[in-house]
Amino acid sequence: MTAFAHETVSRTPRYHGAIFDVVSDQVTMSGGGTVNRDVVQAKSAVGVVAIDDMDRVVLIRQYRHAVGGYLWELPAGLRDVTGENLVTGAARELAEEADLNAGRYDLLIDLHTSPGFTDEKIRIFLARDLSEVPAEQRHVRTDEEADLEITWVDLDEALAMISRGEITNAAAVGGLLAAARARDEGWATLRPVETPEP
Structure with missing residues (x-):
């Protein structure tokens, strides 16, 4: 089975901090259409x-x-x-x-x-x-x-x-x-x- 290539259609910054940022992404899904996903971008x-x-x-x-x-x-x-x-x-x-x-x-x-x-x-x-x-x-x-x-x-x-x-x-x-x-x-x-x- 070939993995679906999810794509980020848009990104909206929500928060910027010292340790992490938060963004909201619109992402294509394998079932069709797009969904909103909030992502915490961390320093690791x-x-x-x-x-x-x-x-x-x-x-x-x-x-x-x-x-x-x-x-x-x-x-x-x-x-x-x-x-x-x-x-x-x-x-x-x-x-x-x-x-x-x-x-x-x-x-x-x-x-x-x-x-x-x-x-x-x-x-x-x-x-x-x-x-x-x-x-x-x-x-x-x-x-x-x-x-x-x-x-x-x-x-x-x-x-x-x-x-x-x-x-x-x-x-x-x-x-x-x-x-x-x-x-x-x-x-x-x-x-x-x-x-x-x-």
Whole structure:
């Protein structure tokens, strides 16, 4: 079956913000005619599954206003530094949010976080050979990050937390499941960090 070539007939800007824009598109549909689709155009993000020699992963818990509560997540952040390579951005986020450096990075997974309304994507890396950022070099956390909680969890327990509904952040769920699968396959399915995005 040949995929229908959907076309954007018109685009109307609705909102411009620091993190995302919103547009309304008129799009041709395979059933005929056109429909209106509101799209959140996001900066996208990078994230990290950091795993130590004892098979523990680092999780962070921070407040997310949109859901009105705290979520368990991976160290992650926006692609908001001009010209920054994605693995460098991931390393920066790992240092800022979890006080960790990594001696090795591999590409773990690419995700579209919610493609029904946003083009946001996140590239998640696996970080190993971990060491602590020296105290005097640590990032000063503010805003939602000011009371950020950092914890180490056995990878299999993290999977159980997903099954119990304790981890619901999409990037964390995808990244942890992918890390467990990669571990179970002896890390053979990991990709180089330079792999082009889909």
